[in-house]
Amino acid sequence: DAMVIQNPRYQVTQFGKPVTLSCSQTLNHNVMYWYQQKSSQAPKLLFHYYDKDFNNEADTPDNFQSRRPNTSFCFLDIRSPGLGDAAMYLCATRASGESSYEQYFGPGTRLTVT
Amino acid sequence: LAKTTQPISMDSYEGQEVNITCSHNNIATNDYITWYQQFPSQGPRFIIQGYKTKVTNEVASLFIPADRKSSTLSLPRVSLSDTAVYYCLVGAGEYGNKLVFGAGTILRVKS
Numbered sequence: 001d002a003m004v005i006q007n008p009r010y011q012v013t014q015f016g017k018p019v020t021l022s023c024s025q026t027l028n029h030n031v032m033y034w035y036q037q038k039s040s041q042a043p044k045l046l047f048h049y050y051d052k053d054f055n056n057e058a059d060t061p062d063n064f065q066s067r068r069p070n071t072s073f074c075f076l077d078i079r080s081p082g083l084g085d086a087a088m089y090l091c092a093t094r095a096s097g098e099s100s101y102e103q104y105f106g107p108g109t110r111l112t113v114t
Numbered sequence: 115l116a117k118t119t120q121p122i123s124m125d126s127y128e129g130q131e132v133n134i135t136c137s138h139n140n141i142a143t144n145d146y147i148t149w150y151q152q153f154p155s156q157g158p159r160f161i162i163q164g165y166k167t168k169v170t171n172e173v174a175s176l177f178i179p180a181d182r183k184s185s186t187l188s189l190p191r192v193s194l195s196d197t198a199v200y201y202c203l204v205g206a207g208e209y210g211n212k213l214v215f216g217a218g219t220i221l222r223v224k225s
Contacts (some may be wrong), residue, residue: 107158
């Protein structure tokens, strides 16, 4: 089945130690998103790629970076994680140009910062 | 992007119809309305999308009045497994690639 895969599902990192979360998709969608979701809060968009074009949200901290080496893969790099970065990180994809605005979400990676 | 307002939580019983209303007073002409469902520790899942009037699929209906300043998600005959957070999102047009999640509604279905 076509899907959005996130690895790892659970990630523990130390305060200030860089960490990378990965997302892959078999849907061949050209738009990919990264969301941060803290406990009992709604997902918050960090940035998205339209093909190779990177679109950063104005309030996304510089500590968060992203890479999209090809259509299938997208990475979220947190350069110096703080305790406040502990959250669920969700990757999603969408096919632009279609009449549906449905985003397909992965299962998420839960990040713990110690 | 249009801001959305939903009730924080709702309670229902199995077998009942549940209607969740979302306000989006500053919706733009080319904005679509989309609803997502999210279970704990899972990514959100698309439920339904609409632009105006009524849309129905196998799991829900979406009612949108003529002024499009609100929308109502209708879940027929809910079960315990429908207990989740439901998000109303409004967006499209030049922001067609970007959807902003509102606070969401926690639906609790009781037996």
